[in-house]
Amino acid sequence: MFFILFISSILTWLVVRQYQKVSRLPPGPVSLPLIGNLPQILYYLWSTGSVVSTLDLFRKRYGNIFTLWGGPIPLVSIADYETAHEVFVKNANKYADKTNVPIFREMRNDKGVASTNGDHWQEMRRFALQTFRNMGVGKDVMEQNIIEELDARCADIDKAATNGVTTTQVSEFFDLTVGSIINSILVGKRFDKNSKGEFLKIKNALDNAFEFFTPMDMMLPVWVMKTFFKNRYNSLITMNDETTGFVAKEAESRYTKMKSGQYYIDENNIQDYTDAFLLKIQKDGEDKDFNIESLKIMILELWITGQETTTTTLISGFNQLLLHPEVMEKARAELMKITENGSRDLSLADRPKTLYLNAMIAEIQRHASILNVNFWRINHEPTYMGGHMVDSGAFVTAQLSALHINETVFEEPQKFDPERYIRDESLLQKVIPFGVGKRACLGESLARSELYLIFGNLLLRYNFKPYGKLSTTEVLPYSFAKRPFKLEMQFVKI
Template identity: 85%
Template sequence: MFVILFISFILSWLVVRQYQKVSRLPPGPISLPLIGNLPQILYYLWSTGSVVSTLDLFRKRYGNIFTLWVGPLPHVSIADYETAHEVFVKNANKYADKFHAPLFQEIKKDRGVLSTNGDHWQEMRRFALQTFRNMGVGKDVMELKIIKELNARCADIDNAAVNGVTTTQASEFFDLTVGSIINNILVGKRFDKDTKREFLKIKNALDSAFELFTPFDMTVPMWVLKTFFNKRYSNLMTLNDETTGFVAKEADSRYTQMKSGQYSIDENNIQDYTDAFLLKIQKDGENKDFNIESLKTMIIDLWITGQETTTTTLISGFNQLLLHPDVMEKARAELMKITGNGSRPLSLSDRPKTTYLNAMIAEVQRHASILNINFWRINHEPTYMGGHMVDSGTFVTAQLSALHINETVFENPEKFDPERYIRDESLLQKVIPFGVGKRACLGESLARSELYLIFGNLLLRYNFKPHGKLSTEEVMPYSFAKRPCKLEMQFVKI
């Protein structure tokens, strides 16, 4: 009898405690003590078929700001632009700290910008932004580098053409183009015929890992992963070591030479991010922030984020253009008019005049919306969001995947319609693929320049046709991020 009473008391206490916690949060499905909403989440993932459709279902039921309990932890999702802007931009300093998956913490060891908070994160972000600014990211000098790399890839396409037509995998073309641009910025080297095969091998391994990587990996404690999923853990760690070794090989070599006196950096002739970082070490000595391990971690952080998101957006975008050839023709007609019938390349200075191309890229980014689940920020104090109380200790995020298909913001969200931004220019600012606030992507300026110049100049040079079946079906609907579909297409010289 005593045991039954004790168990009843514990259960009653847990239920009351859960009710008290729920009352200090935005609405959401009924949650249970300890397991939260896991049964509902798993059921709707199965019944709707994807992470994004599950989040959209909860948004429609509970409003643009809703709470889901993942086990005993509450997660508040914001799915409208105004609330997201109010929380993460107007109160940016309050939400600078990000929740980091235990696996990321194990890999990064409190280094870099992806999986750190506090002083180290601020120092690494500030240094990277300043270095990119000094290197001309977003300016004419960076435009020249992007165009130079695009020219090199187009030369490969033209050399392989048969009767003016080249058939190729979109992933290989864009991986090499974007990969060479970011690699040039980080370590001063592009991928040529001698190195591109090694790069593509590493990139394919990364793609396989991303396809396996799920929300489970982002939440499970490390002891569980090591004990019950040791092979999965070992594979992920090995892949990280191999990728870091590949992308940071040049930095490692320069560091060793610098320590032995065989390499010295001229502060008046900084060529890449690695030189800027090593110059800092050369002048001030190594410390907890600036050391070779931090440099290698920053290179892999910047390389993966700079490579993956832009490449995925380009592949998704050309898939949409092949499905909507009228959009492609309308964008090309605008570009031909502005560039004197293609007599010169498209430049970043043309942006104010390319209304339709700007709208097309915005619609591509809305549909691509890379992250199925956005990274969580930590709410450190009780506050109101969108009229709802949010208790301290809660995880909060702007759920971009749900925001970008919110029909109260984007009418007929499933439709690919660049014209929507011409009818209503205010919609442009509501497409936020790079995130909002202090944790927004620090490579946003570079990515925007790449997308504009690559989309625009490719449309000036080629007509594009599909080679095989086209589809907009998600490749990995249960993953934390979208994966691009396999797209083979033909480059037809204009």
């Protein structure tokens, strides 16, 4: 009898405590002590068929700001632009801290910018942004580098053409184009015929790792993964180590030579991010922030984010254009007019005049919306968001995948319609694929330049036709991030 009473008392206390916590948060489905909403989440993932559709269902039921409990942790999702801007831009300093993803902490040892906080994150981000500015990212010098790389890849396409037509696996074309651009910025080397084989091998392995990396992997403690999901854990760690070894090989070589006096960096002739980082070490010595391990992790994180998001957007974009050839033709007509019938390359200086191309890219980014689940920020003090109380200790994010299909913001969100931004220019700022606030993607300027120049100049040079099937169906609907459709395409020389 005493045991039953004791258990009943514990359960009553847990239920009351859970109710008290729920009352200090935005609405959401009924949650249970300890396990939260995990049963409902799993059910709706199964019944709706994807992470994004599950989030959208909860948004429609509970409003643009809603709470889901990931076990004992409240997860507050914001799915409208105004609230996201108010929280993460107007109050940016309050929401600069990310949740510490256990598996990332294990891989990165609290270094880099992806999942660190505090002084180290601020120093690494500040240094990267300053270095990119010094290197001309977003300016004429970077535009020239992007065009030169595109020229090199187009030369390969033209060389392989039969009667002016080349059929290719689009992922390889864009992986090599974007990969060479980011690799040149980081370590001063592009992928040529001698190095592209190793790059594509690593890239394929990285794609495989992304394909089975799920939101659950972000939440589980490392000891749980090691104990119950050992093969999964080992695969992620191995992939991380192999990718780091590949992308940071040049940096390690320079560092070793610098330490032995065989490599000296001229501060008036900085060629890439690695040289800038090593110059800091050369002048001031190594410390807790600037050391070879930090450099390797920064190169890895910048390489992955610079590669994956842009490549995925380009592949998704051309898939959409092949499904909607009228959009492609309208954009090309605008570009031909701007560039005197294609007599010159499209330039970043043309942006103010290419209203339709800008709208087309925005719609591509809205549909691509790379992350199915965004990284969470920590709410350190009780505050109101969108008229709802959010207690301290809650994890908060702008859930971009749900925001970009919010029908109260984007009418008929499933429709691919660049004209929506012509009808209402204010919608352009509500497409936020790079995130908002202090934790927004630090490679945004480079990615925007790449997308504009690559989409625009390819439309000037080629007609495009599908080779095989087309689809907008989610390839991996339960993964952490979207994966591009396996697209084969014909490049037809204009």
